[in-house]
Amino acid sequence: MKKRAFGKDLPGLIQQTWLLLKKDALVELRSKESIPLMIVFCIVSLVIFNFTFDLRTSNVTLLAPGILWVSFIFSGLLGLGRSFTRETERETLAGIRLAPVDPAAIYLSKMLACFFSVTILQLLLTFLMVVFFDVNLAKPFVAVALPLGSLGFAAIGTPFAAMTMNTRAREALLPVLLLPVLLPLVLAVVSSTALAMDNVEWNEISLWIHFLIGYDVLFLTISFLGFQIIVEE
Amino acid sequence: MKDLTINSTPQKQYRPGTSLVITAIASTVALSVGFYMALIYAPEEALQGGAQRIFYLHVPALWVGALAFLVVFISSLGYLFSRNTIWDIIARSSAEMGVIFLTLGIVAGAIWARPIWGIWYSFDPRGTTTLVLWLTYVSYIMLRSIVGSGPRTSRLSAFLGIVGFINVPLVFMATRWWRTLHPAPTIVTSDSESGMPQEMFLAFLVCLGAFTIFYAFLMIYRVQLEQIVERVQTARSTLGLF
């Protein structure tokens, strides 16, 4: 098989990414299996958190950043696994790979699809946190930390989902492989969300925001370059 | 028929090579000397007593664990650039070795921490980073065993080997900042290296060297084993064609 230019042809890359993204959106709109599944899972976990922590703390608000991000990560993992499983179940990825598509476009479209779906999840999650736990999340720095966290999750989650897509026990393998790599991200987002909720000054939170930006840039680059290695035949 | 790889390779490769014999002897000697120095030669630490002698085992084991993962990282890069199977063999051998030495280091650390700190494990930056390193490479081995053998596994695990290694400094940075911004546990730090008597330091250095030589020996042995496995697999698939 001829080697395709990897991320060389920029207009073509953008166009292909856009087409693949539209395809993913269409599939999701028709099947409605990935995002609704994540959302329902997320609500269930919030209910469980509410009861399990209620017994030992009088003030669940203190745990809100942790609850928010644990629910987010696990629901997000569920959706992430689905995005590639769907492709293998219908063998559509093989079809895409037969067409002259730049693997970089596959990465970008999958990453953006993941980013959009976890952003929807996150908006809903934030709303539910306010409803269930009565916390005030309407802070400017929360609005900075949340998208950065989602972007980092999508950036590094996508190649890992692609890695596990054809394997046995993929549902279990994906979190086992991904969670150690996500740990710095989780620490940074939980910390910055907590600090943002405490209304701290920019200079106190800037360390974590810069860390998040660095993490996102680093893993976007590595994933972008590494994705070709993962999907190559 | 005569061109089959298993027939064309010389029989000599089956026998242990000189490097294996040399490292075997060297590591036996070095480890014996190291343990003598650690257990008898080095003076008893005034505050920590006998438990301090775990230090001569704990630090070298973690050092070898970290070294092994550096080797995984380098050989993963080597594999991706050259696509030579030997890099992959080195990577998987070293990952296994790293997990074993890291497990040893962590367990020894926990045994030490119990009498000295009063806790088994501390999620301080070093402790957390070590644990994450361990987890990453346990999952690396799991990935390899689940996906099976073949070039796809080699590529996937090379990617994981690189990402997992790059992640380590990030984990360390994040946990350190986390602790500075949150109340840190009041624990006596183990920075006793500064005021260490010369005998202790010497014993420590010898143990460090001994463990490194031992790692080299195990690596050579392990890589040879993987090469044999590789040839058995090639031979099997060739036989299957008949």
Next chain:
Amino acid sequence: MNNAIFAFIAYALLWAMLIAYIVILAKRQSEMRGQLDEIEHALTTQDTKQE
């Protein structure tokens, strides 16, 4: 301070683990060599048959 028992446990554990690992490796290596010999034997007999 009499906590040398902890050091003893740690060192005993070290040796137990390393020896177990070497034994496992040696066993696997001899097993693999056996298989390789077997396959080579099969191949040579096949060779002679063909000739």
